[in-house]
Amino acid sequence: MSYGAANLDDDGAGSKSTLASAVYHQLRADLLDGVLEAESKLRVEWAVSRYGAGASPVREALNRLASEGLLGRHDQRGFFIMPVSASELEELTRTRCWLEERALRESIAHGTAEWEEQVVLALHRLGRASRLSPHNPSSLDPDWEKLHRIFHRVLISACRSHWLVGFCDQLSDHAHRYRQMANDGESMQRDDLGEHRLIAECALDGDADGAVEALVNHYQLTAAMCLERFRQGEESKAAAGKAERARG
Incomplete structure (x- = not known):
């Protein structure tokens, strides 16, 4: 499944910051609405495929969400969805x-x-x-x-x-x-x-x-x-x- 960001690309009319913002808002909504399973890994490649954007804006969005505490980050092992308890x-x-x-x-x-x-x-x-x-x-x-x-x-x-x-x-x-x-x-x-x-x-x-x-x-x-x-x-x-x- 690909989201609305798919009609933009890093070399097209949309800037990387615009792509990162689009991915950020879409992924943030999925996290808050419980669409994604808690504690599961969130790989860059998976997010690229799901949200239809390049690796660079995806990483920017993931880092932003991690800074807000909505994602966790393992050193050298990527991101994961924060557990609930x-x-x-x-x-x-x-x-x-x-x-x-x-x-x-x-x-x-x-x-x-x-x-x-x-x-x-x-x-x-x-x-x-x-x-x-x-x-x-x-x-x-x-x-x-x-x-x-x-x-x-x-x-x-x-x-x-x-x-x-x-x-x-x-x-x-x-x-x-x-x-x-x-x-x-x-x-x-x-x-x-x-x-x-x-x-x-x-x-x-x-x-x-x-x-x-x-x-x-x-x-x-x-x-x-x-x-x-x-x-x-x-x-x-x-x-x-x-x-x-x-x-x-």
Whole structure:
């Protein structure tokens, strides 16, 4: 399978940086959406074939993703997709709550009328979107995902630190990866709009403590659902191994 970058080449109209950027965005989306298997090797030759670009822009894209922590790198042995684990998710959630608490408190303290309008608009748009894909009820709708990301970004956008927002964005990316991997119809039975509305209402009322509590509870509930999927997966593997040994 070849992606959109295939119509560009190193010697054609597209520059190497344009090719590298195209590969970066396509591969990044695949990593975050759980399309590629965790812990597997990611060879340059394979990426060249899949994304339709030359080795040089592919390596540039892989190095960029490694710098963001979405890929790992073995000395002299190339790249690999970062593994996922319950302990990593717990640490990720804990750190995300720490950073976004500070960002949200700062946004509430320094929020303007324009910021308030953006929060209201982001919540309204999120509420009108369908969380589940109409084509696959067991997966999240990409449009909802985009609006969900915008809502959380707007909440902290008045914190007066692009560094803090950037760190929060990076953690959000990693959390998205876990959410996609743990996705199923049953785990999504929750009042997500109610959770987002509570965060927004507290923030708009200037209730920083209430907003932070609602935000942390929101993230921790998501993490708990993901951890439950990890537990179920481990139990399934154990049962399969037991059955295999019994047959042997």
